[in-house]
Amino acid sequence: MLMFHLASRSSLPPYAQLVEQVRQALLTGILRPGDRLPTVKEVAGALAVNPNTVSKAYRDLEREGLVEGRQGVGTFVVRRPDGPPPMVQAQLAKGLNTWIGKARTAGLSDPDIESMLRSTLRASRDEAIA
Amino acid sequence: MTAAVQVAGLGKRYGKKWALQDATFDLPAGRVCGLVGANGAGKTTLLRMLAGLSKPTAGSAIVEGRVPGDEVDFLSEVGYLAQEVPLYVRWTAEDHLRMGAALNPGWDDKGARDRLESLGIPFDQRVGTLSGGQRAQVALAIALSKKPSVLLLDEPVAALDPLARRDFLSTLTEAVADTDLTVILSTHLVSDLERVCDHLVVLDAAHTMLAEGVDEVMATHRLLTAARRDIRDLERDHTVLRVEQTPRQVSVWVKLEGPVHDPLWQVSELGLEDIVLAYLDRGRRAAGRATLQEVTA
Amino acid sequence: MSWLLWRQHRLQGAVAAGVLAALGILLWVTGVSMAHTYSTAMSVCRANNTCGELNLFQGDGALVALVNFTVLVPVLVGVFWGATIVGRELDAGTNQLVWTQSVTRRSWLRSKILLLLVSSTAVGAILSGLVTWWSGTLNSYHHERFEGLKFDIQGAVPVAYTLFAAALGLAAGVLWRRTLPAIATTAAGFFVVRLVVENFARPHFLHTITSTGAIGAGPNAPLGSWLLSTTVVLNGDVVQGAIKLPVSCAGAATRAGASKCLADLGYSEVSTYHPPSQYWTFQLTEAAIFLGLTAILTLVAVVALKRQDA
Numbered sequence: 001m002l003m004f005h006l007a008s009r010s011s012l013p014p015y016a017q018l019v020e021q022v023r024q025a026l027l028t029g030i031l032r033p034g035d036r037l038p039t040v041k042e043v044a045g046a047l048a049v050n051p052n053t054v055s056k057a058y059r060d061l062e063r064e065g066l067v068e069g070r071q072g073v074g075t076f077v078v079r080r081p082d083g084p085p086p087m088v089q090a091q092l093a094k095g096l097n098t099w100i101g102k103a104r105t106a107g108l109s110d111p112d113i114e115s116m117l118r119s120t121l122r123a124s125r126d127e128a129i130a
Numbered sequence: 131m132t133a134a135v136q137v138a139g140l141g142k143r144y145g146k147k148w149a150l151q152d153a154t155f156d157l158p159a160g161r162v163c164g165l166v167g168a169n170g171a172g173k174t175t176l177l178r179m180l181a182g183l184s185k186p187t188a189g190s191a192i193v194e195g196r197v198p199g200d201e202v203d204f205l206s207e208v209g210y211l212a213q214e215v216p217l218y219v220r221w222t223a224e225d226h227l228r229m230g231a232a233l234n235p236g237w238d239d240k241g242a243r244d245r246l247e248s249l250g251i252p253f254d255q256r257v258g259t260l261s262g263g264q265r266a267q268v269a270l271a272i273a274l275s276k277k278p279s280v281l282l283l284d285e286p287v288a289a290l291d292p293l294a295r296r297d298f299l300s301t302l303t304e305a306v307a308d309t310d311l312t313v314i315l316s317t318h319l320v321s322d323l324e325r326v327c328d329h330l331v332v333l334d335a336a337h338t339m340l341a342e343g344v345d346e347v348m349a350t351h352r353l354l355t356a357a358r359r360d361i362r363d364l365e366r367d368h369t370v371l372r373v374e375q376t377p378r379q380v381s382v383w384v385k386l387e388g389p390v391h392d393p394l395w396q397v398s399e400l401g402l403e404d405i406v407l408a409y410l411d412r413g414r415r416a417a418g419r420a421t422l423q424e425v426t427a
Numbered sequence: 428m429s430w431l432l433w434r435q436h437r438l439q440g441a442v443a444a445g446v447l448a449a450l451g452i453l454l455w456v457t458g459v460s461m462a463h464t465y466s467t468a469m470s471v472c473r474a475n476n477t478c479g480e481l482n483l484f485q486g487d488g489a490l491v492a493l494v495n496f497t498v499l500v501p502v503l504v505g506v507f508w509g510a511t512i513v514g515r516e517l518d519a520g521t522n523q524l525v526w527t528q529s530v531t532r533r534s535w536l537r538s539k540i541l542l543l544l545v546s547s548t549a550v551g552a553i554l555s556g557l558v559t560w561w562s563g564t565l566n567s568y569h570h571e572r573f574e575g576l577k578f579d580i581q582g583a584v585p586v587a588y589t590l591f592a593a594a595l596g597l598a599a600g601v602l603w604r605r606t607l608p609a610i611a612t613t614a615a616g617f618f619v620v621r622l623v624v625e626n627f628a629r630p631h632f633l634h635t636i637t638s639t640g641a642i643g644a645g646p647n648a649p650l651g652s653w654l655l656s657t658t659v660v661l662n663g664d665v666v667q668g669a670i671k672l673p674v675s676c677a678g679a680a681t682r683a684g685a686s687k688c689l690a691d692l693g694y695s696e697v698s699t700y701h702p703p704s705q706y707w708t709f710q711l712t713e714a715a716i717f718l719g720l721t722a723i724l725t726l727v728a729v730v731a732l733k734r735q736d737a
Contacts, residue, residue: 052161216521
């Protein structure tokens with residue numbers, strides 16, 4: 001069964017963290033199609049988090065088609081997210097590691113790297129929308 | 131859908147002093163509402179009026195369609211937990227459950243026992259000898275087991291250690307998941323707000339400063355930064371909560387009433403804690419007391 | 428509600444029952460023995476005409492003192508039951524717990540007050556019953572039941588005092604919302620009211636009787652009266668201070684002779700008293716006063732609590 005956690009200093013709101021953790025679990029194979037997700041009540045109690053937050057996360061996942069809620073039984077994983085298989089993920093991670101090494105050598109601190117990543121992401125997202 | 135709690139211009143005066151003034155908000159059912167305000171802003175006064183323990187001097191309150199008062203119909207719908215966590219210290223947890231069963235028609239005895247057992251709270255020990263966290267859990271179990279529609283909690287976790295606090299909030303969120311419970315929870319701990327609450331009411335001594343769902347709050351409040359400049363346009367178009375200026379830069383905490391047209395403003399999101407602090411600071415300034423210092427560099 | 432009352436007050440009830448039972452046993456055993464002693468002594472002295480010199484119960488000082496101490500029971504009820512039954516809840520804040528269950532404040536208060544008044548009546552009545560029965564012998568012997576302390580611990584008034592003290596404690600608890608000031612107010616208030624009524628009101632419940640007679644010729648008031656005052660009068664004028672036996676009467680051989688000598692000189696004794704026939708009127712009047720105060724105080728408590736914030 002999947003264990004959730006909430007990072008108190010994350011830039012993501014709680015429900016987005018839950019969605020992300022489910023997606024990651026699916027990508028890495030911890031969760032597989034057919035598995036049952038913990039109930040809203042179980043997650044709310046385990047994390048001391050508002051049940052609506054959990055419901056919202058599950059609804060988001062349902063909208064993406066990753067999970068399916070069955071009345072009276074629970075919420076079940078339907079399929080893996082569209083994304084690269086673990087192999088490709090590992091390759092991308094390796095490439096990122098190399099880049100980070102270069103950035104550090106150039107004199108960027110970790111916080112600089114993070115904010116560069118974030119603003120670049122945002123800019124590319126805005127470009128994509130425009 | 132009618133709101134579970136409707137408060138309009140509610141106020142309470144003791145002698146010449148107003149402990150609460152002009153509180154106005156509607157709370158939809160099923161929400162967990164965080165009630166925030168400086169000390170003396172009237173949070174306890176508000177909760178006691180909603181619980182029917184004291185009578186308003188001004189304004190009105192409706193809870194689950196009823197005016198709070200000394201009626202069985204009302205009392206069985208509303209649960210209340212006072213800040214001091216009052217319990218009969220010479221009684222055991224068992225005694226308290228029997229009291230609950232004797233005094234409440236809709237008492238869920240099994241639920242109460244299951245809850246206390248799963249927390250490892252002994253039934254036969256005097257509650258005066260239990261830890262603060264355990265006492266709070268016993269009091270919460272009593273309030274929940276009468277199966278109210280609305281639960282009012284006055285700073286229930288303020289005096290608890292972090293672990294006890296987490297346990298208390300877990301019990302609460304589980305109960306909310308189970309039923310359609312509406313909760314109003316007054317607190318100083320803004321970090322708890324973000325996890326547990328999906329509605330926010332910020333009070334200051336003179337009025338209600340904010341009463342909205344947490345999602346809306348997060349969506350409409352932003353931090354705008356730019357090189358030092360005139361902010362009058364901002365003040366005209368939006369609600370400015372707080373301004374910090376250095377010779378080079380100005381930072382403005384705003385509640386947006388529309389889009390920001392001026393591209394010179396860099397817009398960033400705010401965490402709930404910062405939003406709440408901005409309101410509380412604004413309230414303090416409005417009351418004419420000492421403010422957070424303007425940062426000069 | 429009945430479970431709540433039992434759980435909260437069972438210890439107090441047990442203590443009261445225990446104390447009354449112990450007292451009851453003591454008084455029953457000693458009372459039977461004293462009655463027997465007295466009736467035996469009376470039949471003997473009647474036969475020998477020595478009843479005027481009877482000297483019984485000399486060694487029972489401690490017992491008599493204990494019975495006299497029961498005059499404190501009403502104020503103890505007021506302090507331990509009255510002042511705490513609501514006052515302690517307000518002090519500890521547990522009213523916020525119990526008034527947010529599904530029982531209304533009104534019915535909670537009603538039940539508490541009913542319990543207080545019924546149990547105070549029971550304590551007062553049982554105590555008075557025991558003490559009045561036990562005092563029967565001493566009443567026949569000393570004819571003292573109309574006087575002071577003896578009046579206070581027998582008949583109807585102990586019940587009324589207990590109810591009054593309980594209601595006083597109740598009102599004090601509601602008004603102070605703190606146990607200690609409530610206890611202090613109850614004790615002080617009780618003593619003050621009792622003293623005022625006993626000393627300033629009681630003598631005036633009914634008309635007094637005044638009778639004049641010779642000094643030293645025996646009591647001018649019938650046995651069992653409440654003697655308010657005795658003054659010595661010489662030819663119509665009141666004599667202040669101590670009376671010295673005049674020289675001319677010093678040679679009188681007997682008490683009766685001295686008495687006649689004084690009477691010849693113009694001395695007489697004026698007694699103002701309430702006759703024993705008035706005893707029960709006095710008991711019921713004083714009881715009625717304190718029951719009236721009980722009702723007023725109870726009403727004050729109810730109204731005050733209703734108007735307070737919780």
